Amino acid sequence: AQSVAQPEDQVNVAEGNPLTVKCTYSVSGNPYLFWYVQYPNRGLQFLLKYITGDNLVKGSYGFEAEFNKSQTSFHLKKPSALVSDSALYFCAVRAQSPSNTGNQFYFGTGTSLTVIP
Amino acid sequence: GAGVSQSPSNKVTEKGKDVELRCDPISGHTALYWYRQSLGQGLEFLIYFQGNSAPDKSGLPSDRFSAERTGGSVSTLTIQRTQQEDSAVYLCASSLSSGKGEQYFGPGTRLTVT
Numbered sequence: 432a433q434s435v436a437q438p439e440d441q442v443n444v445a446e447g448n449p450l451t452v453k454c455t456y457s458v459s460g461n462p463y464l465f466w467y468v469q470y471p472n473r474g475l476q477f478l479l480k481y482i483t484g485d486n487l488v489k490g491s492y493g494f495e496a497e498f499n500k501s502q503t504s505f506h507l508k509k510p511s512a513l514v515s516d517s518a519l520y521f522c523a524v525r526a527q528s529p530s531n532t533g534n535q536f537y538f539g540t541g542t543s544l545t546v547i548p
Numbered sequence: 549g550a551g552v553s554q555s556p557s558n559k560v561t562e563k564g565k566d567v568e569l570r571c572d573p574i575s576g577h578t579a580l581y582w583y584r585q586s587l588g589q590g591l592e593f594l595i596y597f598q599g600n601s602a603p604d605k606s607g608l609p610s611d612r613f614s615a616e617r618t619g620g621s622v623s624t625l626t627i628q629r630t631q632q633e634d635s636a637v638y639l640c641a642s643s644l645s646s647g648k649g650e651q652y653f654g655p656g657t658r659l660t661v662t
Contacts (some may be wrong), residue, residue: 435588460617463648475591475639477650521590525648536651538591546580 433458433526437539444512445547452507452542454522463525464505466496469541470518478520481505492516512546519543550574552654554640560660561630568587569625569657573642580623581651583639597623620651630661 436455444450445448466478479490486498496507505522522539553572561567573580582594593607597617608614612630617623625632637656643649 467651467653472654475641475651475653476601477652480648480650482648513591523591533598534596535607536583536593536596538583538593539588 433524433535433537435522435524435537435539437520437542438521439542440540441543443544443547446514447511450509450512450516450544450546452520452522453467454505454507454539456503456505456524456537457517457525458523458526460527462526464496464498465523465525465540466494466505466507467521467523469520469521471505477523478507499534514546514548517546552640552642552652553648554638554654556657557655558658560662562627563661564634565625566626566628567630567659569627569638569640569659571625571640571642571654573621573622573623573640574652575621577642577644577652578620579643579645579649579651580617581641581643582623582640584609584636585639585656586636590661594625627659630659632661635659635661 434457457495467475468478469475478494479488480500481488489495494509519541522542524537525534581596583589583591595602595615599620600617612628615625637658639656641651641653643651650660
C-alpha cells in the first residue's frame with residue numbers, strides 16, 4: 432500500500448538548535464515529495480518539494496529537506512530553530528493511483544514542532 | 549481574490565441532511581483537490597480535478613460523497629445523508645498542474661454533524 436509516515440507526533444527543540452522532522456514514504460514509481468506547514472489558526476502552506484535532480488532541496492523560511500531514495504526518506508531540516516517555527520508539519524507524496532488513471536496524494540499524520548525559547 | 553476560498557467556513561447540520569461545500573480556486577489553476585482533516589488525523593485525500601474531470605474517484609469514502617467542477621473553476625463537494633463520522637474539516641487546494649505543482653490550500657470548511 433502506498434503511504435507516508437511521520438513517526439514522531441511531537442518534536443521539541445531548543446531555540447538555536449538544529450531541528451529534524453522525519454518522513455518516510457512507500458510508493459511505487461518515482462515519488463514527488465512535499466512538505467507543508469500549518470501555523471495555528473492558519474491554513475496549510477507549501478514549504479518545499481522534491482521532483483527530480485539534486486537530493487537536497489531548499490525551501491521557505493530556511494528549511495531544507497534531503498531525498499534519500501535508498502532509505503525512502505525525505506526528512507525536513509533547519510540548522511537553527513526559531514520560536515516562530517513552532518507549528519504542525521506535514522509530509523506529502525504524489526503517487527500514481529493503483530488503477531493508473533491519475534494521481535493520488537498522501538499526507539502524513541503531521542508532526543507538531545515546538546521550539547522552546 | 550488572491551487565494552483559495554471556501555464556503556461556508558462553518559456548517560452544522562443534522563444527521564441525515566445533505567450538505568454542499570464550495571471551493572473557489574486560484575484563478576488559472578487547472579488542478580483542484582479536496583481533502584478531509586479529522587481531529588488528530590492527517591489529511592485524507594478525497595478527489596482531485598484536472599480541468600473539469602476527476603481521473604480517480606477512489607478516494608471518496610462512500611457513495612454518499614460526490615464532487616463536481618464546472619468551467620474549470622468552482623468546485624462543490626456534496627455529502628448526502630450526512631453521518632456523525634463525516635464531521636471534519638474539509639480542505640480544498642489548487643495548483644497550476646497536478647502532480648508537480650505545490651498546492652495552495654483554502655481555510656477549510658468545518659462540518660459538524662449532530
